[in-house]
Amino acid sequence: MNAMTRRIVIGTAAVSMALTMAACGKAGGSSSSKDNKSIGILLPDTVTNRYNQFDKPLMEQKIKELCSDCQINYDNAAGDPSKQAQQVNTMITKGVKVLILDPEDSVGIQSSVEAAVKKGIKVIAYDRLAQGPVSAYVSYDNEKIGELQGQALLNAMGPKATPSSKIVMIDGDPGDPNAAQFKAGAHKVLDGKVNIAYEQSGLWKDTEANKKMSAAITSIGAKNIAGVYSANDTMAGGIATALKGAGINPPLTGQDAELTGLQRILVGTQTSTIYKPYKPEADATAEIAVDMLEGKDWKSITDTTSKSGSGQDVPAHLITATSVTKANINATVVKDGLYKISDLCSAQFVAACKAAGITVG
Incomplete structure (x- = not known):
């Protein structure tokens, strides 16, 4: 092979290699490619049933409905903030263009959010408002939820809701900004109406809530407890166990309309929960994510603003x-088909379901 032929062959090979690399980059969806359609989803824990049972599948379903060729990268922090920070780094490395983030620690995750945004990733705070330069936030009116919980407790207490009546408050994890909002809303309704004799965090864990409730019973005296505020159903499960062990059954709140929480309401060991329809939250988040990905106007979906702990509007x-409550369970969660009747009204709950007006097949 002479020099000229060799140069032609090498040049042809170089061009071929460049074209191949470009094609591979496009097919692989690198972070620099305009055709990258990669969305990351990071959820906070596996203790709360809703995340794997509802949020994850609903978001994935809506994203695929709106963008059939979108790639979805999912992970769960399993309650570990440092693990979630590493998961954000992994999403950055994978080159996702939009990151849906439900922070385990809304304050500690700020540096991770900043790192993602510096790489051109748009971050959507889901359910909990992360600190840092997030682009959008989808959740519920959390202070209003606390007000609903507080009012439900007063309603269940009836004439026993007096300024001298002692209640126990088991709040959520202080690392979750929603917990502070639930607490603020509940206090807005309860303060001055009852005597909050004991208040502690249950960290969203049934075991921790059980310990705190047991300590409250020891401190106040079982017969002196007129009601219990639990910030969610998971903790209400641990609280209900402690109350049963003490031989008392005061009104008890909850949140998330978990299956076990609803079943406790049916049999009377919990008086209320908060039903937050997950589909509208998941759908709106998925729509924003796909619109961001495709460069469309997503702000028509957001209709208000929320101020984060780091000062962003x-x-x-x-x-x-x-x-x-038991009075409207049939007209809310049952009507919406949140759970199968066969699951809600399993053998030991059939009679209670019928008493609540639920048609059992």
Whole structure:
């Protein structure tokens, strides 16, 4: 092979290699490619049933409906803030263009959010408002939820709701900004109406809530407890166990309309929960994510703003929640088909379901 032929062959090979690399980059969806359609979803824990049972599949379904060729990268922090920070780094490395983030620690995740945004990733805060330069936020009116919980407790207490009546408050995890809003809303309704004799965080864990409730019973005396505010159903489960062990059954709140929480309401060991329809939240988030990905106007979906702990005014979409008791369980969660009747009204709950007006097949 002479020099001229060799140069032609090498030049042809170089051009071929460049074209191949460009094609591979396009097919692989690198972060620099305009055709990259990669969305990341990071959820906070596996203890709260809703995330894997509702939020994840609903978001994935809506994203695929709107963008059939979108790639979805999912992970769960399993309650570990440092693990979630690493997961954000992984999403950056994978080159996602939009990141849906439900922070386990809304304050500690700020540096991770900043790192993602510096790489050109748009971050949507889901359910909990992360600190840092997030582009949008989708959740519920959390202070209003706290007000609904507080009012549900007063309603259940009836004439026993007096300024001298002692209640226990088991709040959510202080690392979750929503917990502070639930707490603020509940206090707005309860303060001055009852005597909050004991208040502690249950960290969203049934085991921790059980310990705190047991300590409250020891401190106040079982027969002196007129009501219990629990910030969610998971913790209400641990609280109900402690109350049963003490031989008392005062009104008890909850949140998230978990299956076990609803079943406790049916049999009378929990008086209320908060039904937050997950589909509207997941759908709105998916729509914003796909619009961001495709360069469309997503701000028509956000109809208000929320101020984050780091001072940002974030375009937000906040969804209305509903207080659920035995009186309206049939007209709310059952009507919406949140769970199969066969699951809600399993063998030991059939009689209670019928008493609540639920048609059991």
